[in-house]
């Protein structure tokens with residue numbers, strides 16, 4: 001096995017005008033010493049909240065941005081000095097992309113992009129038709145791009161990324177803003193594509209735990225420009241399982257703070273669900289659940305359901321970052 | 336209703352001012368208020384000198400006043416039309432603005448007015464350059480001022496009406512059409528005798544000139560600024576009848592504008608393209 | 616191989632322009648009919664001044680040239696502004712064909728509309744306004760025209776590179792290059808009228824020499840040329856080489872700078 005993507009101490013800073021992120025006008029550090037190795041044949045995920053530096057990393061790898069320091073190599077070529085060779089081997093699809101020209105039909109638009117990769121027309125069109133069939137867009141091939149729904153549009157973008165038959169594919173939040181069905185289709189196709197091609201590589205950024213968990217062979221958790229963990233989803237979860245996890249349904253609670261003070265309770269997340277409260281508890285060990293049950297009973301709240309659960313990637317994230325993903329997003333200023 | 340329209344127009348004016356006023360940016364001021372208008376005027380001046388060989392003459396005065404006022408024509412229309420295009424394609428806010436309970440047309444009128452005001456320095460600069468460098472006999476007797484105000488006001492209304500008619504079209508065509516307002520300006524340049532008396536137009540074009548408010552507006556402004564023996568587009572028409580005709584033609588155009596706007600909007604909504612954005 | 620890819624890319628990028636022109640024929644109105652009316656305003660200016668008929672031809676030539684100028688400046692150079700906005704610029708930049716074929720494709724695709732516009736101006740000028748057009752030497756005419764066109768497109772590519780880094784600012788810059796350029800390049804009158812030295816300075820814009828050269832070829836005894844035709848041809852050839860070379864280097868340089876500064880995508 002050899003690495004398809006390698007980065008070493010990658011740093012990228014942006015000079016900015018005074019802003020919320022940088023009240024002093026000091027440079028924003030988007031990547032702060034990122035070292036990664038993605039193997040050929042892998043689907044590698046970059047998971048992190050808004051502003052973590054995911055897009056910045058992808059842009060460096062696809063030669064749209066130069067690193068401030070450090071080195072990045074894609075398929076053996078340096079993104080800084082061998083951009084041309086890198087470009088011949090990659091493509092990128094981003095979420096919420098509005099590329100192309102609304103007046104063209106789906107097929108025309110895809111043909112146009114294929115021409116920038118030097119694919120002869122006949123070959124390009126047969127590839128496009130085949131791919132459109134696979135993603136379920138064949139019926140729409142003669143529709144104008146401006147008439148597509150967001151989901152269809154993203155499927156078309158996916159085909160655009162695939163039509164040049166790249167060695168390495170970059171997806172930047174490919175399912176952002178899509179409905180569940182469209183997102184599932186896209187994920188399913190990403191998986192089949194790589195399953196048939198063991199020498200290809202996918203690097204995907206996401207914001208969705210389930211997406212990372214479902215798709216990725218390995219996941220790097222990135223936060224504030226730093227990689228804070230990098231492993232398979234299973235290993236990450238295991239690493240996080242310092243303790244026991246329970247889901248507990250109870251009658252509506254006004255606040256969960258009193259639970260956090262109970263010895264042995266490391267973390268409580270509460271959510272309202274049709275009139276009752278669902279608590280997700282991280283405990284130091286199984287026994288601590290007794291204290292929680294007692295405290296709830298003292299408050300006069302009935303326990304509707306109690307279940308011991310396996311830690312999720314979200315739990316791993318919380319353990320590593322000290323915050324849930326949404327909280328980190330909010331800190332970064334929301335979407 | 337009226338109060339709401341006025342309030343909306345004020346919002347539009349404010350937005351237009353923010354977007355277009357360039358007095359604080361020296362580069363933009365230079366481009367739009369100095370270089371382009373003076374460039375346009377100097378083209379005419381050199382055309383004049385190439386033919387007349389350095390002598391002065393009444394046609395030169397005619398050019399200078401027409402060219403000086405021209406930025407107002409283009410900008411008033413452009414401000415309005417770009418109000419639509421920018422909100423649709425650039426800021427992507429048209430859906431919100433349109434669905435907000437405000438008369439969208441009043442918002443656009445506000446933007447057009449802001450734009451017309453932004454064009455004023457160009458007009459003043461050109462007139463001053465004409466007086467100082469080309470010795471154009473521009474005068475403004477105090478008793479001409481009421482006439483000036485009336486004619487200028489009507490002219491701006493006429494321009495906004497033409498601009499609003501353009502908006503009716505723009506509802507239906509793509510973002511590539513951002514050049515449309517300027518193109519309308521270019522066509523008007525010919526049709527309303529901006530830089531030559533319409534008497535030199537061939538017989539079949541002259542009626543077109545007579546249907547446009549801008550023709551009468553420019554003539555009225557020339558009568559305000561230039562001495563009585565200057566070249567005229569309507570030599571036989573007195574000052575009073577000229578103003579009356581301007582009023583009449585402006586009213587007709589206001590009606591056309593209302594129709595075009597309503598028709599364009601309805602059609603765009605039927606086709607579902609109110610908030611589209613395309614290019615090629 | 617690389618040439619073939621470049622050719623495919625040119626064709627690819629030209630395609631949306633050509634089908635766009637067919638699918639949205641409204642350009643005939645705002646890019647053809649209305650602006651042409653504006654050109655003819657200058658014919659009437661000369662009529663009002665009782666100028667000789669050759670002046671009508673000056674206007675016609677200037678009007679046809681504007682079509683090319685607009686294609687180069689707006690449909691090619693400034694187009695990157697819009698592409699950046701839409702997110703296409705990144706995809707173009709990432710594609711192995713490079714930016715030059717894409718720029719050429721834009722220009723080529725816009726050529727249909729441009730040629731139509733120029734042809735209509737000339738046809739209306741000859742038929743309706745009886746503009747005298749006589750060419751004393753066709754080979755020379757074609758040579759000047761071709762050199763002028765190459766230099767002009769080189770200049771356009773040079774400007775397009777500015778849009779890699781700047782957005783709105785470069786847009787205003789292109790906007791500036793209208794009336795002032797029509798003035799100093801003598802679109803509507805012999806550039807000599809501006810004086811020898813102003814004319815020489817204005818010759819950095821290739822249209823100046825091209826128009827003056829063409830006019831000398833057409834009206835050898837009537838037109839007050841800026842320089843002897845031979846010199847103008849040489850000058851144009853030099854400009855053509857200069858701008859093409861400069862544009863290629865500038866594109867490379869600006870691409871690097873834009874990658875360094877993170878300015879290839881549009882940030883709200």
Ligand SMILES: Nc1ncnc2c1ncn2[C@@H]1O[C@H](COP(=O)(O)OP(=O)(O)O)[C@@H](O)[C@H]1O
Nearest residue numbers: 014016028030049050051052053054055056877
């Ligand atoms: N071109 C740029 N100029 C200035 N700051 C930038 C630029 N691109 C990204 N940033 C900043 O760098 C940080 C990382 O951004 P990004 O890589 O887009 O994050 P993510 O994709 O993980 O949400 C953010 O703080 C962002 O504001």
Ligand SMILES: [Mg+2]
Nearest residue numbers: 054055056172
């Ligand atoms: Mg991102």
